[in-house]
Amino acid sequence: MRTGDIGFIDDHGFVHVVDRVKELIKYKGHQVAPAELEDLLNHHPGxxxxxxxxxxxxxxEEHPKAFVVLVDKANSKGLTANDIMAYVAAKVAPFKKVREVEFVDAIPKSATGKILRRQLQAMENERRTLSA
Incomplete structure (x- = not known):
């Protein structure tokens, strides 16, 4: 059965769903799961x-881009895009590094709290079209 999900079965037989195939980011022949990067980013204290x-x-060419909401803009003024990228780079394989960061006020979510990734992706695609 194909569901469009990416996952694995651990040593104890539990199934873990990691991400969706259609949401994968392809970077230089490698596939990067956005959820993995988001999990790392969301563990940053800022x-x-x-x-x-x-x-x-x-x-x-595609590359991983992160939209980031800071914990407290007033106290996080020193936190830069380079700081965020370095934080992720220290924890992942080189091909998974976030290559671009944009700070936003909020991440769009559904009524159930699910990230509406397609809205941010559509915005990014529109920018790409306008700059071409």
């Missing part, structure tokens, strides 16, 4: 919430 999508470089 990050309240995050969402990762496909960003695009000037050549139109």
């Amino acid at each position: 990050v309240a919430d995050s969402c990762c999508v496909r960003g695009y470089d000037k050549n139109g």
